[in-house]
Amino acid sequence: MAAEPMIIALDGPAGSGKSSTATGLARRLGWLHLDTGAWYRVTALLGGREDVDPADAVALGRLLDRVDRALAASDWPGEEPRRVLVDGEDVTAAIRTPEVSASVSRYSRVPTVRERLNAGFRRLAARTRAPGVVAEGRDITTVTFPDASLRVLLTATPQARARRRAAQLGETDVAGIARDIAERDRRDLAVVDFLTPAAGVVSLDTSELTLGQVIDRIVDLLPVDRR
Numbered sequence: 222m223a224a225e226p227m228i229i230a231l232d233g234p235a236g237s238g239k240s241s242t243a244t245g246l247a248r249r250l251g252w253l254h255l256d257t258g259a260w261y262r263v264t265a266l267l268g269g270r271e272d273v274d275p276a277d278a279v280a281l282g283r284l285l286d287r288v289d290r291a292l293a294a295s296d297w298p299g300e301e302p303r304r305v306l307v308d309g310e311d312v313t314a315a316i317r318t319p320e321v322s323a324s325v326s327r328y329s330r331v332p333t334v335r336e337r338l339n340a341g342f343r344r345l346a347a348r349t350r351a352p353g354v355v356a357e358g359r360d361i362t363t364v365t366f367p368d369a370s371l372r373v374l375l376t377a378t379p380q381a382r383a384r385r386r387a388a389q390l391g392e393t394d395v396a397g398i399a400r401d402i403a404e405r406d407r408r409d410l411a412v413v414d415f416l417t418p419a420a421g422v423v424s425l426d427t428s429e430l431t432l433g434q435v436i437d438r439i440v441d442l443l444p445v446d447r448r
C-alpha cells in the first residue's frame with residue numbers, strides 16, 4: 222500500500238507570505254501545493270456571480286457541489302504557478318480581484334462552507350499522486366490538518382505585509398493597502414484565530430527574512446530523508 226502523503230500545514234494572516242512560501246516549498250519538494258484560500262475565493266466568485274445568498278441552504282449546497290468538483294480535479298503536483306480551473310474556465314486571475322477579496326468573508330464565515338471545503342481538502346490530500354502536500358490558509362494547522370507532520374504559523378509585521386503587498390500589486394498607497402489587510406484580518410479573525418500558534422505549531426516571523434530564507438528554515442524542520 223502507498224505511504225500516506227506527508228503534510229506541511231502553513232497558516233498566517235493576509236500578506237504574511239503563505240502562498241509564496243508554499244509555492245517555493247512545493248516546487249523544491251515536488252509536492253502538491255494546496256492553496257485553500259483560492260477555494261474560498263472560488264466560492265465567493267461563483268456565489269457573487271450567481272447571487273447565492275449564503276443563508277439559502279439549497280443554493281449554497283449546489284454552489285459547494287460545483288466548487289467541490291473543481292477542487293477534486295485539481296491534483297496537479299509540481300505545477301507552479303498554480304492555475305485554478307472551474308468547469309474549464311481559468312479563474313486564476315478573477316479570484317484575486319479586490320472585489321473578491323472584499324466579499325470572500327461573506328462565505329468563509331459560514332460553517333457549512335468551512336466544513337464542506339475542509340472535507341474536500343482532506344479528500345484531495347488523501348488521494349493525491351504527490352508524495353506530500355503543502356497546504357496553506359488560516360485554520361490548516363488547527364482544523365484541517367491538526368495532525369500534519371509539520372505545522373508552521375507565518376507572521377510578519379503589518380508594515381512588512383503592507384509593503385510587500387503594495388510591491389506585488391505595483392501600488393503606491395501603502396497606507397490604503399495596510400487598511401485593506403487589517404480589515405480582512407479583522408473579519409477573518411472573527412472565525413478562526415490565526416495569530417496565536419496552537420500547541421506544537423512552530424511560529425516563524427518572516428518580517429526580516431527573504432522568501433528564500435523562510436523556505437530554507439521550513440525545509441530544515443523536515444526529517445533529513447524528506448528534504
Ligand SMILES: Nc1ncnc2c1ncn2[C@@H]1O[C@H](COP(=O)(O)OP(=O)(O)OP(=O)(O)O)[C@@H](O)[C@H]1O
Binds near residue numbers: 233241258385389431
Ligand atoms: N519573506 C518574504 N520577503 C519578501 N517578500 C515576501 C516574503 N514572503 C512573501 N513575500 C511577498 O509578499 C507578497 C505577499 O505574499 P503572499 O501572497 O505569499 O502572502 P499570503 O500570506 O499568501 O497572502 P494572502 O493571505 O493575502 O493570500 C508577495 O508579493 C510575495 O512575493
Ligand SMILES: Nc1ccn([C@@H]2O[C@H](COP(=O)(O)O)[C@@H](O)[C@H]2O)c(=O)n1
Binds near residue numbers: 235262325357359360
Ligand atoms: N483556510 C482558510 C483560507 C482562506 N480563508 C478565507 O479566504 C480568504 C482568502 O484567502 P487568501 O489566503 O487567498 O488570502 C481569507 O480572507 C479568508 O476569508 C479561510 O477562511 N480559511
